[in-house]
Amino acid sequence: MRRAALATGAVLVLALPWAVPRYFVFLASLIVVNSIVAIGLNLLSGYTNQLSFGHAGFLAIGAYAGALLTIHAPALPAPAALLAAGLVTAAVGLALGIPCLRLEGLYLAMATLAFGFVVVEAILNLDWITRGNDGLRVPAAHVGPIALASDTARYYLTVAVAALLILAALNIARTRTGRALLAVRESEIAAQASGVHLAAYKTLAFVLSAFYTGVAGGLFALVVGFLSPDSFDVFLSVDFVAMIIVGGLGSVPGSVLGAAVITTLNDSLAGFQNYRPLIFGAILIVSMLFMPGGIASALRKLSVVGTAGRPRPGPPTAII
Amino acid sequence: MAIRAPFLLLLALVLATATPASAQSPGVSDKEIVIGSSNSFSGPLAFTGEQITKFGVDLYLKVVNEAGGIHGRTIRTIYYDDGYRPQDAVANTKKLVEQDKIFAVIIPQGSPPVVATLDYLEENKVPLLFPYQSSPVTRRKRYVFQGMTLSDRSSKMMIDYLAGPRKLKKFAALYQDDEYGKSFLTAFEKDLGRFGLKLVAAESVKRGVTDVSAQIAKLQAARPEVTFLVLVPGPAAQALIERQKIGWTDTLMVSTGPLTDERYLALAGDAAEGVEGLSLWPDPLLSDLPGVKLYREHMQKYFPKNEPNRYSIAGYFAGMLFAEGAKRAGRNLTRESLIAALESIKGYESGILPPITISTDHETQKQGFWVRVEKGRFKPLTDWLKSE
Numbered sequence: 001m002r003r004a005a006l007a008t009g010a011v012l013v014l015a016l017p018w019a020v021p022r023y024f025v026f027l028a029s030l031i032v033v034n035s036i037v038a039i040g041l042n043l044l045s046g047y048t049n050q051l052s053f054g055h056a057g058f059l060a061i062g063a064y065a066g067a068l069l070t071i072h073a074p075a076l077p078a079p080a081a082l083l084a085a086g087l088v089t090a091a092v093g094l095a096l097g098i099p100c101l102r103l104e105g106l107y108l109a110m111a112t113l114a115f116g117f118v119v120v121e122a123i124l125n126l127d128w129i130t131r132g133n134d135g136l137r138v139p140a141a142h143v144g145p146i147a148l149a150s151d152t153a154r155y156y157l158t159v160a161v162a163a164l165l166i167l168a169a170l171n172i173a174r175t176r177t178g179r180a181l182l183a184v185r186e187s188e189i190a191a192q193a194s195g196v197h198l199a200a201y202k203t204l205a206f207v208l209s210a211f212y213t214g215v216a217g218g219l220f221a222l223v224v225g226f227l228s229p230d231s232f233d234v235f236l237s238v239d240f241v242a243m244i245i246v247g248g249l250g251s252v253p254g255s256v257l258g259a260a261v262i263t264t265l266n267d268s269l270a271g272f273q274n275y276r277p278l279i280f281g282a283i284l285i286v287s288m289l290f291m292p293g294g295i296a297s298a299l300r301k302l303s304v305v306g307t308a309g310r311p312r313p314g315p316p317t318a319i320i
Numbered sequence: 321m322a323i324r325a326p327f328l329l330l331l332a333l334v335l336a337t338a339t340p341a342s343a344q345s346p347g348v349s350d351k352e353i354v355i356g357s358s359n360s361f362s363g364p365l366a367f368t369g370e371q372i373t374k375f376g377v378d379l380y381l382k383v384v385n386e387a388g389g390i391h392g393r394t395i396r397t398i399y400y401d402d403g404y405r406p407q408d409a410v411a412n413t414k415k416l417v418e419q420d421k422i423f424a425v426i427i428p429q430g431s432p433p434v435v436a437t438l439d440y441l442e443e444n445k446v447p448l449l450f451p452y453q454s455s456p457v458t459r460r461k462r463y464v465f466q467g468m469t470l471s472d473r474s475s476k477m478m479i480d481y482l483a484g485p486r487k488l489k490k491f492a493a494l495y496q497d498d499e500y501g502k503s504f505l506t507a508f509e510k511d512l513g514r515f516g517l518k519l520v521a522a523e524s525v526k527r528g529v530t531d532v533s534a535q536i537a538k539l540q541a542a543r544p545e546v547t548f549l550v551l552v553p554g555p556a557a558q559a560l561i562e563r564q565k566i567g568w569t570d571t572l573m574v575s576t577g578p579l580t581d582e583r584y585l586a587l588a589g590d591a592a593e594g595v596e597g598l599s600l601w602p603d604p605l606l607s608d609l610p611g612v613k614l615y616r617e618h619m620q621k622y623f624p625k626n627e628p629n630r631y632s633i634a635g636y637f638a639g640m641l642f643a644e645g646a647k648r649a650g651r652n653l654t655r656e657s658l659i660a661a662l663e664s665i666k667g668y669e670s671g672i673l674p675p676i677t678i679s680t681d682h683e684t685q686k687q688g689f690w691v692r693v694e695k696g697r698f699k700p701l702t703d704w705l706k707s708e
Contacts, residue, residue, distance in 0.1 A: 133432065134431070271399075
């Protein structure tokens, strides 16, 4: 049953470029890229209960790293450039994580918020390589002999990378590291008492989160084709947080759903022009009030009702 | 179930917006021409974005549509908000071209969002009409017709006038640290070189920063006769106020074409008195040019609550040029026939700007005139200056 559903899903994802108009292929690529960021952010928030408002900064680092590699080392195949983008971002995540994870809750949120601004300033000041405010045009990358010149080619690359990263995220709980992270999530004190080095594992979660976001950044550069510091403002970081809250904290499928909903909303509200932020905000508030566990938990509750075979009132969705 | 229904509905709504392909040129049907753009309706340039589109292009097109349209077709516009973010401009432009199947892009705003979509539009052979930005990156593109007078042309007019008839020799610049500012800076240096001069000082201002006191102090130390302001209204007004505060009177402050507007004037208050600049548009409130009078009448008729301003007049003019091109292209309107028609425009009388000639260089505006601020208004000092 589960396997059949997965197979159907995979076929749908792979067939998408042939079934929908061209614009949706681009939009779907953006959704996949945002899903990777949301999963990365969820690795941090889901495991250490800390919110980051600086993921646009990580995305920017990955995007510029990927783009600059594509421009200056055109022989490098796209997957290698993406890996490098992820590693560079992870290194920055490590440097940021060591001091920042000593901070709690609100203070960490503020530190990451500041980090987002610092990254934008750094891009502006490194204009000899980033071209500052003028923006950077990203040429088509390639995988082996295939040039990623069309929306469809780029879509398949993002899907392939996302599939690998989703598998890794789903399986991380089965590793020693994953179990340690889960222990941290359940109770920091209990985990520490069982010999889990709290600071080390929290930093690891931060680094992993940065790696995911960096890879997504590399993909973002290829999909959008143009980078400028204006792209990575604080509202983008807030969008990422909204994705995991709407989708469901700590859930991989929830991250993907959240990314899909927020990206689609952003896109479909573009026509409302100056009312866009207002409508967007209202939708977010309503969804948080009525689905505090996100779409993932709402769906879980629905499926509990469904598999029981007979209609009965579902468990309460909200305790407010 | 009721909980996720809105989301499913929204997703379904988005998926359902796919429009059937038309047999003619995209965006042109028997009864209609569809054009549009991604623009700023939120973010730093939201006011400008709204004025050039809804109160500018749409104002002129309302008049055209009410008079029966162009060769029997009415014109409809679609705009999406990018909030000045390039990636949103890319997404919106792709959506306009591939989903809404627009015929042409009209008056998108700002260098970064426009540059982000240039290659895509050129590859897909979609006309990009009159982008509202001044960097020469749009030059020499088959499908692009530049709107605003480009920075190197503005610079040439400014230096020719100041170093020529006004015989001024020591120039400095306060510029925004991006494509807008730097394209002016490069042009200033080149044009001053023709007079054997160079900038005695140049200070940059980061975009979004309003405190310019340190830069003003440094510029004053260089003792320039002329200080160019290549900024946006906020920091430019701040520069004038700062200068007044420190009592720096022996320099002439000069604003660039994109800056010389009523907004900058209002923000600076009495600190703007005596400031000069290059104006790209006649005074939208006071000019008695026939086209400007008509523009005010139309504004009064359709949007009586919206005060005339140079953004909406720029959009109005863009709508006028598009309509002229579409009229000349005839009933068989295609993207290629529109380009040929626009290229054929010679000595076109708009009643707003001097006669417009668009040749194969695709630059629709190449002029400006000199103004000085007197009693809070721009008073013309010269006739139209030439940049060729």
